[in-house]
Amino acid sequence: MAQKAHPIILRHNNNFFQGCTHWDEPRLYFILYTIQKLIESCCLGTTHYLNTIKVNQYLGLIFIDIDLIHLHFRSKRRLKSRRYKENQIINKKQSWTVVACRLQSAIKLIQKFTKTKKITLRINRIKIYTRSIPKPVRRQMSYFTKSFNHIKYDYARYGMQLMYLIIKNKASVTSLTRFLKQNLCSRQRRKRHYQFLAYVKQGFQALQEYKKIQGLKIQIKGRFTHKAKGRSRIWKYQMGQMPISQLNKTIQAQYEQTQTGYGSVGLKIWICK
Structure with missing residues (x-):
């Protein structure tokens, strides 16, 4: 009995890499996998989810386009007590500011191990509410x-x-x-x-x-x-x-x-x- 193949192995699938590159094939896959894991790790423990990612490399420049989904854990109509307002610093750990700081650090790491001059990161945030x-x-x-x-x-x-x-x-x-x-x-x-x-x-x-x-x-x-x-x-x-x-x-x-x-x-x- 033959082994089952992956359902998308024979299909035309849009790869998240676009453009020409001077990297060889093994190094290309390693760099793409590392970039994707770094961006995913920036969203851990927050209200943001990585939806799609596209990487384009041309003449020593890297362009990264990512789509983030911003989910909301709490309702805005909920009454906020005095104790909740005093402890707002704890609730800000899941905010967009944390994700932005992590992405800035991730760009520096990508620039080091790829040895590129400039990295451009474009972010598209999709916000959704319960209502x-x-x-x-x-x-x-x-x-x-x-x-x-x-x-x-x-x-x-x-x-x-x-x-x-x-x-x-x-x-x-x-x-x-x-x-x-x-x-x-x-x-x-x-x-x-x-x-x-x-x-x-x-x-x-x-x-x-x-x-x-x-x-x-x-x-x-x-x-x-x-x-x-x-x-x-x-x-x-x-x-x-x-x-x-x-x-x-x-x-x-x-x-x-x-x-x-x-x-x-x-x-x-x-x-x-």
């Missing part, structure tokens, strides 16, 4: 966004915003993979895996009538539950069609692996646009 989601969807997901569930489902508000962008074909598979990965690898008791997966399933079902993509498929396999003897579990969700065998369809796919308190977990996500 931009349709009202029927917010009513169905209102239980997760209640004030008494804020600690238990702290991912509910910004997760709904990200799923809406995925459905509207405004976000890539990279953002969805990071969202699932950072919530599955948590070992805290308040982030139970089966509650999180039920939230993801209910969110996509509520947004199904607004979809502008052809299909979505998520597969999670590994040890992410407290089953006896550390047995692995498979969780699947599919919405719409996923014609992997048709080469004329545009499909984004990403495979990731993470660690939980019970063992390793593999993530597989496909989005047909």
